[in-house]
Amino acid sequence: xxxxxxDRGGLTMLLRDVALPMALFYVLRSFEVAPLWAxxxxxxxxxxxxxxxxxxxxxxxxxxxxxxxxxxxxxxxxVFSGDPRLLLVRSAWLTLPLGAVMLASLVVGRRxxxxxxxxxxxxxxAESLDRLWGVSRAFRERWRSATLWCGAGCLLLGCxxxxxxxxxxxxxxxxxxxxxxxxxxxxxxxxxxxxLGINRTVDA
Numbered sequence: 001x002x003x004x005x006x007d008r009g010g011l012t013m014l015l016r017d018v019a020l021p022m023a024l025f026y027v028l029r030s031f032e033v034a035p036l037w038a039x040x041x042x043x044x045x046x047x048x049x050x051x052x053x054x055x056x057x058x059x060x061x062x063x064x065x066x067x068x069x070x071x072x073x074x075x076x077x078x079v080f081s082g083d084p085r086l087l088l089v090r091s092a093w094l095t096l097p098l099g100a101v102m103l104a105s106l107v108v109g110r111r112x113x114x115x116x117x118x119x120x121x122x123x124x125x126a127e128s129l130d131r132l133w134g135v136s137r138a139f140r141e142r143w144r145s146a147t148l149w150c151g152a153g154c155l156l157l158g159c160x161x162x163x164x165x166x167x168x169x170x171x172x173x174x175x176x177x178x179x180x181x182x183x184x185x186x187x188x189x190x191x192x193x194x195x196l197g198i199n200r201t202v203d204a
Contacts, residue, residue, distance in 0.1 A: 039087040088165035092158040099154030112147035
């Protein structure tokens, strides 16, 4: 049941934040809208979603606020420069800092970022997870290992997006970015579950 809910949430996220912007970009390009403006319009759904979350919860969530700020700053810079390639790297503005913070949390934090994120997203499990963290070395090592792989994966994904954005034709990059992001998320979730033993825990 836990995995099913998580899978549905992940699929919804991919459709909303990856597939929808990509489809919107290519629809606009089919009507000969300039790449810069097609990319700007395709970024609207993620911005609206982030803004909705902020308004709905009536508080500034640091991650949501960061995402919204990055998208708005990136769009402003791209408009003033007139370079659509600056918009193609918008996902890297998110994955590169996220990867860096994940890796840094292994060195300077009391808990890895991935562990803290799961506890925040699943408060009902936070107490039991925190108890296991305190008594099981193997449990701690699994979370550190998963955080290491996720952090490294975010950095690699961000670097790949930057290289594609500035070396490939503009019209090809949104599709490749969407495919790469989807594959990375699916593989990342699968590897994290294997390393954390989530499937075994749920089945038990």
